[in-house]
Amino acid sequence: MAPESSEQPALEELDRAECLRLIAPGGVGRVAYDDGEGPAVVPVNYTVDGESVLFRTSVSGRLNRSLLSAVTGGQVRAAFEVDHFDEGSRTGWSVLLRGGAHRLSDDERDKAVRVDPWPGGEREAWFRLAALEISGRRLLGT
Template identity: 65%
Template structure:
């Protein structure tokens, strides 16, 4: 038995495959919850966010006093901060699923851009007035499924 309590052959009949850019964008297009990875000045950190997809960009909202917005506020106007964004979906019973990673430059959107942005409704209470756009430079994904 392995540490997960199953047999070592539990993955037989499943394959890991790369997902192309178009399929990755299709998988994350409905929006929902993903995770943003960035350096907050104290080192790498990851936070969950509600998001929407606009073309090849990911848009999300955060609190103006939040770590991510503060990190973006420290750069020069028009500059972008490199971040990563990840979304996945898994079926633990069937041991299948996918994961998509988007990397690129993020910037705080202007009030006008935010007003025109796709509707992103944060789950937690409180103001989430800062709109962030991640322009995808790299989009990759992997899927595990039965053969």
């Protein structure tokens, strides 16, 4: 028998400040983009810089090729998602940033907050996703 709705965890919308607070420690998030063959989602290590996230990938990888803009200084539409859930208590949160991603120039990279990727190998393509929209939800336990 399904639990009564009053026993179900409550879902609350998060404001921009709370979303940024939750993702501020950095860690692992997912970049969503169109790779030319359709939607793609890739996990990356990230750090937060203001209302932007920074991440690195390999120069030869699909993510780098897909996010490069043909226009100098241009941006590619992308999204970035971070979440944390506890399946036992059925609680957690999810934050979504949507905006434009661009590859950092050498000068921007030298001034950027450090991003330390977990996987080995070269990760010399640095990106900034500047959030135009930030939204999030939290699932509260009963």
